[in-house]
Amino acid sequence: MTIRDVARAAGVSTSTVSYVLSGKRPVSAETRRRVEHFVAELGYHPHAGARALASKRSHIIALVVPLRTDVYVPVMMEIATYVTMTARKHGYDVLLITNDEGPDGIRRLAASGLADGVILMDVELGDERISTLGELRTQTVLIGLPDDPAGLSCVDHDFSAAGALCVDHLAGLGHREIAFIGYGTGIYRRRAGYAERTLAGFRARAEELRMRFLHSSCEGTYESTAGALGHILSDRPGTTGFVVQNERALGPLLHLLRTRGRIVPDKASVIALCPERLADQYAPALTAVTGAAKELGRIAVEQVISRIFASVRGRRPDDALVLLAPTLTVRESTGPVRLSDPS
Incomplete structure (x- = not known):
């Protein structure tokens, strides 16, 4: 052919x-x-070789994916899948690169000339890789939002808005004491943007509404979830609303609440920040705040291709910041506060 x-x-x-x-x-x-x-x-x-020679481009986009034990792999792979599918529609192949080499790996990638552009995932607020990409003048798009996005093209879920949306939903149901069960301490230590921004949005809205709240980190194991819940109920026994941004902790938390007599949603409400398909797997089905992985992948590819074309034509690429609004879907795990709730 x-x-x-x-x-x-x-x-x-x-x-x-x-x-x-x-x-x-x-x-x-x-x-x-x-x-x-x-x-x-x-x-x-x-033919890849002929195409590269003719255009002086490889028609390859490098996707730097996280290689960590503390990330929820299915979500990352879903985004990677949509990046690959969108790239193919535009005539590009995708080269998967792991992020375990940090800035050195980015330098090696840029020096190789293998890729026309780079999409960077798992962005930290003070990500060291970003300055390296700037030095190398590689056309780059971030799936994530650093502290300072000036001069960058970024697409991400609006995690601050997601945190606030959880608080608004619980407040509307009459909850006044709420808790945030987040990721393990390592994720906050490295300042992963999705974790930091969700917690910041949750905290700011809770303070604005004068709601009492606690944050507890959790590694996601049954034991660590039990420890987080124990800490919350020890300090704030009147807590009736739980926001969970840790996919691994969802099953243990529902079981632990049930064993403590805090049946969901009669005596406790739970909101998850997780994919739709995961929220539907539990009993009761979880009220969840979600974002579209498909849109993240599509926009990231379109942004990087736009930057590549601008560079080829000798123009300065346009910078773009796109934040996707979160969606809250009410299911069975949230309900109004009852006067008989434990206090």
């Missing part, structure tokens, strides 16, 4: 097919759709 076969089927010139695949020149939306249809139908795959 050659580019001529695609051109013949689509009724266009080979150069038009080339422009659709490379993005070098604008092509009408109707023509682009027709060409992309026959590329997919005929199973055409451009």
Whole structure:
């Protein structure tokens, strides 16, 4: 299968097919759709080496994914999947790089010339890799939000808004004493943006509404979840609302509340920050605040391709900051406070 076969089927010139695949020149939306249809139908795959020589680009995007025991792998892999799917639609392949090498790994990647651009995941507030990418002038997009996003393209869930949304929901149900069960201490120590920003949004809204609250870190094991719950109920026995940003702690917490006679949602309400499919797996099904992994992947790829094209054309790439609004879905795990709740 050659580019001529695609051109013949689509009724266009080979150069038009080339422009659709490379993005070098604008092509009408109707023509682009027709060409992309026959590329997919005929199973055409451009020869990577020839394409790279012709365009002086590799048509590869490097995706730096976390290699950590303290992250929830299914979420990271879901985002990586959508990055890969979107990249393929634009004629790019994805090279997976683990983040265990830190800045040195980024330097090695940039020096190799393997990738036209980089998408960086698991961003910390003071991430050392960002300054390295700036020095190397590599076209980069962050899935995550650092302390200072100036001069960067970033896309992330609005975790601050997610934390506040949890508080608003519990306050609307009459809860006045609430708790936040978060990740293990290591995640906060390294200042992972998703953890820090969610907790900050939760804390700020709770203070604004004059609600009493506690935060307890948790490694997600049954023992650590029991310790976190014990600490909360020892200090604040009147706690009736629980916000959980730790996927591994959800099952243990529901069991522990039940064994303590705090049946959910009659005597305690639980909100999870987790994927939709996970929230539906528990009994009772969990009220959850979620964000779309598909949108994160799509926007990150579109941002990095835009930056690559601008660079090729000698223009300064536009910086973009996109925060995706969280969605709260009410299920069975939250309800109004009852006067008979323990205090």
